[in-house]
Structure formats: structure tokens, C-alpha cells
């Protein structure tokens with residue numbers, strides 16, 4: 001395998017506390033080594049460039065059934081743009097919901113090497129594993145969707161916490177899943193009855209449990225098992241004016257909850273796409289930002305983390321396991337619409353959406369996403385996402401970085417809006433002078449995300465001995481460009497992306513692909529005959545598939561990289 005020395009770059013590695021020092025990095029046998037160990041390797045001159053670990057995306061929807069339905073439902077998505085085939089790449093298609101090949105290549109061009117698929121319907125997990133196999137370069141984990149699962153609703157209602165833990169472990173093993181995702185707890189099940197849960201105290205029909213009880217029970221299960229990542233929640237009441245109160249009620253459930261894990265994770269709750277949950281106002285007329293109220297709380301509460309869900313002003317395709325929300329959205333915009341109910345497990349929906357700068361609400365949403373990042377005091381637990389593709393496609397991350405690093409660029413957009421005065425009144429963005437630095441960007445895009453996912457021993461750092469996943473950007477911290485567009489360009493197209501020791505991108509072009517891995521969590525729990533019985537019974541009575549066909553076969557899992565968790569020891 002090739003050997004390299006990356007010479008004279010400005011290195012940013014928050015997990016090692018390295019803040020832009022000039023440092024040489026060695027690569028040998030696919031691993032990062034001390035530069036002195038590389039005797040005859042190729043020298044990569046990184047003078048005047050920024051060197052970071054490969055990026056780690058904590059929340060994206062890049063593989064799986066709803067992604068595929070999004071592709072099928074919107075053939076017009078292919079008309080936006082298709083990159084011309086480069087060298088030995090495969091054909092790339094799609095914009096908001098790119099093909100698997102475009103997905104892997106675009107992440108690699110931005111210097112990313114890892115993506116966490118945030119919503120795997122357990123029943124459809126084989127499809128997810130097939131798309132992981134199909135996606136080049138990037139390693140992928142996928143979180144099974146819980147929060148509306150009948151087993152879990154019953155166990156938590158009856159306070160059978162050990163049984164809930166045993167079932168959750170079984171489900172992770174059955175689906176080769178990574179961690180616990182909770183979407184609109186109780187609300188997606190309620191939607192099957194034509195209802196929703198918009199506060200954490202609304203009872204779930206039939207099950208007689210509240211979202212608050214579900215969330216607390218899942219946090220307890222997560223820590224009882226000691227999983228790598230915390231509970232990952234999409235709270236109730238997404239997208240509605242005034243919903244920040246539901247968000248704060250949700251986050252407060254983590255107060256006093258302690259972590260129990262061996263993976264270096266410090267949080268017990270991750271609130272995803274916080275932008276969609278930080279709204280004030282009583283309706284769309286007085287809709288306004290609640291980012292200050294939300295961040296005043298989040299900054300103080302060290303055991304929670306969040307990602308942004310930034311709006312990028314694109315025509316996109318929304319998709320979520322929050323079935324009632326997608327129904328609500330299509331009633332607002334009357335565009336194409338798909339919804340489905342996934343048996344005993346979850347629901348989901350897909351609706352296209354156009355974030356138009358001429359619409360005041362879209363502009364306010366855009367401002368809120370940026371405000372959250374600019375108000376954050378600790379970027380190790382504030383992460384860059386667009387909830388791809390919900391608020392915009394993931395390959396707009398460089399544009400968001402530009403807005404966060406340059407007040408000039410965000411102000412010029414803000415003042416160009418048709419309703420600029422109203423948007424300025426409804427938000428605090430104009431008053432925020434802060435410009436994030438490269439260290440904070442490294443925290444938001446690799447170090448912090450890897451640590452919160454509990455994978456910082458493998459990803460997110462340039463520590464010696466870890467897999468050589470490296471991004472080299474054309475940006476000089478001692479001579480930052482005065483033109484903000486150059487910041488976006490630098491983060492969109494790396495000078496080099498190295499994945500597992502192989503140069504996969506050079507000067508923004510994909511030049512090679514490497515085998516990618518499926519990261520999942522293998523959990524051992526004590527034998528539990530009650531849960532075994534319940535699983536057999538529910539499959540016989542309710543599921544449309546047999547238990548044997550539900551389990552993901554080993555051969556379905558592409559290059560598995562299992563994280564071991566053993567509660568029996």
C-alpha cells in the first residue's frame with residue numbers, strides 16, 4: 001500500500017487539541033503514523049493548506065426505501081444537474097436525492113468519509129444494506145427508527161425496562177443497526193388513528209403512554225445497554241410555529257441522566273435538525289426565531305448535543321419517518337406526496353419542497369439554522385447538517401460553512417431578500433457578528449460528530465494508529481480569502497481526500513474508490529425468554545414477514561465493521 005507524508009499543512013484536530021499548527025502527517029499501510037516512520041513515500045505538499053481528519057456526518061438520509069421512493073417520485077430531480085463522468089467514476093445522477101454513486105463521490109469531494117443514515121425502518125433494513133453496498137467510498141451506519149414501535153411502547157408502558165433493553169439489542173442485531181433513533185415519539189403511531197402527539201404529554205392512542213415516557217425510557221435503555229451513540233431524537237411538533245416550548249420540554253427530560261458507555265461519549269440525548277424545532281410565534285403570520293431561548297438552555301446543559309438542519313434555498317425532497325408531518329406539509333404546499341405505515345414499527349412520508357428566498361418563512365428558517373451555530377458555546381456538540389435532503393442537499397455544507405465563517409456573505413444574502421426588513425425583525429441573525437473559525441468548523445464536521453457518535457477511536461481524528469482518513473483543503477488560515485466564495489469552493493472540492501490510506505480525490509476530482517464499510521453495533525445481552533416469546537408471538541400474529549426472513553442475513557452486510565457491546569460481562 002502507498003506511503004505518504006503530508007508536509008507543512010496547518011493541522012486542525014480538536015480531538016487532539018491541535019489548532020492550526022504546522023505539522024507533518026505520515027500515512028502507511030492505510031493508517032496514520034508519525035511522519036518519521038515514512039521512509040520512501042510520496043510527499044504531498046500541503047503548504048498554505050488546511051489539514052483535517054475526514055468528515056463525519058451525524059445525520060443524513062442517503063440510503064434506504066424513502067430515499068429510493070424520493071428518486072422514483074421526482075424524475076425532474078435528475079434535470080437539475082449531473083456531473084460529467086470523471087476518469088473511472090460511474091455515472092452520477094440526481095440533485096436533492098442523488099444516486100448512490102453521486103452520494104459517495106460528493107461526500108468524498110467535500111472531504112467526508114462517513115455518513116450516519118438517520119432513519120432505517122427496521123422492516124426494510126435489507127434495502128438499506130444493499131444501498132450501503134452500492135455507495136462508493138464512504139463508510140455508513142444506519143439507525144433503526146423507534147419511538148412508535150409496538151414492542152417498545154408496550155414494554156415502556158409496563159415499565160419492563162430490562163425487556164425493552166433486550167428487545168432493542170435484538171433489533172440492533174437483527175437489522176445490523178447502529179443506535180436508537182426516535183422520531184416523533186408516539187405521534188407517528190397516533191397518526192394511524194388520524195391523530196398526532198404535538199406535546200410530550202399527549203397520550204398515544206391505545207398504548208396509554210406519553211412521548212415523555214417514551215423518551216425517558218429510551219434514554220434509560222440506551223445507557224443500560226451502553227451504546228456508542230446517545231438516544232438520537234427528532235422531537236414532537238416539528239415545523240410548527242411556537243414549537244420551541246415542546247423542544248425545551250423534550251430536552252429537559254435529559255436533566256440528571258448520566259452517560260454509561262466506554263466510547264468517550266459525554267451526552268445522553270442528541271436533538272437532530274434543531275432548526276426545525278426552534279420556532280416562536282402563534283402562526284405563520286408572526287412566525288419568528290426562538291434560537292436564543294433554545295440556545296440559552298442548550299449551552300448550559302452539557303449532556304445534550306444537536307445538529308443544525310440548515311436551510312440552503314434549494315428545491316428539495318423532504319422525507320421523514322414523521323408521517324403526520326408529511327401529511328400536514330402536503331396540505332400546505334399541494335405538491336406530490338407519498339405516505340406509508342410500516343406495520344408495527346413506524347410511518348414515513350415524502351413531499352417535495354421549494355425553499356424560496358422570496359418567501360419570508362423560508363428566510364426565517366434559514367436565519368434560525370445559522371443563529372443556532374453562532375450562539376453555540378461548544379461546537380463539539382453543535383454539528384453541521386441540512387438533515388439531507390430535508391432542509392437542503394448535503395453537498396451544500398460548504399455554502400453553510402461560508403455563511404458561518406463570513407458575516408459579509410450572510411449579510412449580503414439577508415439584505416437581498418424581498419421581505420428583508422420583516423426577516424430582520426423576526427430573527428437575530430443581523431445582530432450576530434461572530435464568524436466561526438476553522439477549529440470550530442473541524443469540531444462541527446468531524447471531531448464533535450465522531451465523539452457524539454462514540455466512534456472517535458476510528459474516525460474524526462488524525463491520531464496515530466487510526467485509519468488514514470484525511471481532508472486537505474485549499475484554505476490558508478494565515479491568509480484567509482477576502483472573497484467568501486473561495487471558502488465555499490475550498491470546502492466543496494478538496495485538494496486531496498484520503499480514505500483508508502488511498503487518495504480518492506485530487507484537486508476536486510474523484511480519482512479512485514476504496515472499499516467502504518458498514519458500521520453497526522453488536523450487542524450481547526443476557527438470554528431473555530420473555531422477549532423471545534413476545535417476538536415469536538408478534539411475528540406470528542401481526543407481521544407480514546416471517547421472523548427468519550426479517551433478520552438481515554450476514555451476506556447482506558457489506559464489509560461489516562461491528563462495534564462490540566457486551567452487557568453480560
Ligand SMILES: [Zn+2]
Pocket residue numbers: 059060061118119272273387390
Ligand atoms: Zn432526518
